[in-house]
Amino acid sequence: MRNKVILLHIKDDVATALTDLQASDKVTALLDDRAVDVVLAQDVAFGHKVALRDIAEGEEILKYGMPIGKALCAIHAGEWVHVHNCRSHRWGFHNDTYGLQA
Amino acid sequence: MDILGYLRPDGQVGIRNHVAIIYSVHCSMFVAQKLRDLFPVGTQLFGVPGGCGLRQGPFNKITALGKHSSFAGALVVGLGCEGTDAYMVAEEIAKSGKPVEAIKINEEGGDLKTIEKGSRILVKLLQHASMAERVAMSPADLIVGQECGGSDATSGLASNPITGAAADLLIDAGGTYMHSETSELLGCADVLAARAVDEQAARDIREAIEAAERQSFESGRFSWGYGNILGGLTSIEEKSYGCLAKSGTKPLQGVLKTYGLPPRKGYWVQVGEPGSGTFHGDPEGINQFAACGAHLSYFTTGCGSTTGGLIPVIKVIANTRRMQLIEDNADLDATPVIRGEKTIQEMGEELYRLTLEVAAGKLTKSEIYQHFEA
Numbered sequence: 001m002r003n004k005v006i007l008l009h010i011k012d013d014v015a016t017a018l019t020d021l022q023a024s025d026k027v028t029a030l031l032d033d034r035a036v037d038v039v040l041a042q043d044v045a046f047g048h049k050v051a052l053r054d055i056a057e058g059e060e061i062l063k064y065g066m067p068i069g070k071a072l073c074a075i076h077a078g079e080w081v082h083v084h085n086c087r088s089h090r091w092g093f094h095n096d097t098y099g100l101q102a
Numbered sequence: 103m104d105i106l107g108y109l110r111p112d113g114q115v116g117i118r119n120h121v122a123i124i125y126s127v128h129c130s131m132f133v134a135q136k137l138r139d140l141f142p143v144g145t146q147l148f149g150v151p152g153g154c155g156l157r158q159g160p161f162n163k164i165t166a167l168g169k170h171s172s173f174a175g176a177l178v179v180g181l182g183c184e185g186t187d188a189y190m191v192a193e194e195i196a197k198s199g200k201p202v203e204a205i206k207i208n209e210e211g212g213d214l215k216t217i218e219k220g221s222r223i224l225v226k227l228l229q230h231a232s233m234a235e236r237v238a239m240s241p242a243d244l245i246v247g248q249e250c251g252g253s254d255a256t257s258g259l260a261s262n263p264i265t266g267a268a269a270d271l272l273i274d275a276g277g278t279y280m281h282s283e284t285s286e287l288l289g290c291a292d293v294l295a296a297r298a299v300d301e302q303a304a305r306d307i308r309e310a311i312e313a314a315e316r317q318s319f320e321s322g323r324f325s326w327g328y329g330n331i332l333g334g335l336t337s338i339e340e341k342s343y344g345c346l347a348k349s350g351t352k353p354l355q356g357v358l359k360t361y362g363l364p365p366r367k368g369y370w371v372q373v374g375e376p377g378s379g380t381f382h383g384d385p386e387g388i389n390q391f392a393a394c395g396a397h398l399s400y401f402t403t404g405c406g407s408t409t410g411g412l413i414p415v416i417k418v419i420a421n422t423r424r425m426q427l428i429e430d431n432a433d434l435d436a437t438p439v440i441r442g443e444k445t446i447q448e449m450g451e452e453l454y455r456l457t458l459e460v461a462a463g464k465l466t467k468s469e470i471y472q473h474f475e476a
Contacts, residue, residue, distance in 0.1 A: 002441065002443060003442030005442075006259055006260075008259070008347070016259055017334075031445075047255040047259070047334030063343065064340075064343040064347060066293055066339070066343050068337050068339050068343065069336055069340075081336065082331075082336050083331055083336050086337070087337070088336070088337030088338060088339055089289075
C-alpha cells in the first residue's frame, strides 16, 4: 500500500501531498481507523495540502490536530489549501510582506 | 533488550564510558588537544573556547558536562591565569565523586611538561574507567534529547513526528525526553501550556516562547519566509507545529533553565543558560542536552547535517534524495513515511527499538566517525 498523502492527526481537516499530485487524482488519507477519499480539484504539489472535507468561511483548519489558520472563503473537499484561502491567526501580515495577500 | 550501564559514584548510570579532557580557557586548548591526540581511544575533548574572564554560563556548562554519566573521570587543563580556574572546574566536577585532576600549563612549566604529566594522569584515568561497575539499566533510566537541523519539508511531515512517536514510547516506559529550539515554536505557547503539568510549567513555557518571539521580531530573524510558502507551509503556526511534532503528546513537566539532571522524568523543554553557548548550532544544542544529563540525542535532518556531539547521535533522515546522498551519516532511514509505505507510528517504534540498542552499546555513525563536536 502506497499512500500519496499523509494524514498527521486523526482530527485534521487537511492531508499533505507526499508527491506532486494532479487535478482529478483520487487519493485516500489514512490514519488508524479513519480513511477519507477525495478527488483533487487542482494540482497539489509535494508538501502542499488538500482539504478532506468542506470547510466554511471563517472555520479553523486543523493540521497536526491544531489550527494553522482560518478559512478565508468556503473550501470544498479536494481543493488545495494554502495562503490564498487560509490565513494565520497571528502573523498573517507576513504573507502581505511577500505580496501574497489573499 | 538488556542494557548494561556504567555505574557512577553519584548513582548516575551511563551508556558510554569515556574520560573527559577539558580545557578551561582557549589558551589551554592546544595542550588539551595534544593529550586527546595521544589518547584518542576512550577520551572526549571539550572546554571553554573563550577568553580569560570567568563567565558563569560556560563554567556551569563544562562542569555539568564533566559530571555527565558518560564520563568515568576527567582531566582539566588550564593555562593558569584565566577566570575559569582549572582547579575550580575540577573541584565542581569532583562533587560527583568521580576522579578529577587539574593541571596548569604555567605551573608545570610549558607545553611539554604539561603534556607529560597530563599523559600520566590520563593513563590512570583510562585504567580506572575500564574497571567501571556495570549495572542493569531500564528504559526508565534513559534521558534522550532531540535536535533538528538542516530542516526541510520532510522534517515536519516525517522525521520530527517519528521522534515524537518514539518519545511517547520512551515516556510510557518511564523515561525522560527533552528538546530545545523555542525560537522554532512561535505560535505554540498555548498548545504547550495546555500540556503543562502545573502552573509553573505553563508559565515557564509561555515565557520561553514569548522571549523567543520577541527576539525573533526584534532581530528581524523571523523563521518564516517565502521559501516556506513555496514549499507548502501556509502559516508560521503550521511550520512551528512541524517542529513541535518532535515533542510527542505527553504532559510537559517544565522548562529546564539550568544545567544538571531534570528534577523529574517525562517530557521537558530545555533552554540553555544565558551566555553559556560556547559554540552555536546543532552540536551546541546536543551538548546542552548532555549538560542536562541526556544519554543520547535524536537528530532529525532534511538537508543532511552531518554533525554530532559528545553523546551518541541517532540521525534520522526522511528526504529520499538526501538519504541517497548522505546515507553514510544516517542512522535511521525514515523515507518509507514520505514514500507512503510506513506510518509515523511504525517508524517511531523502529526508532524506539534503535534507541534501546544504542543504549545497550550499538555505536551510532556519529560515534564511529568520532563526530564529537564540542
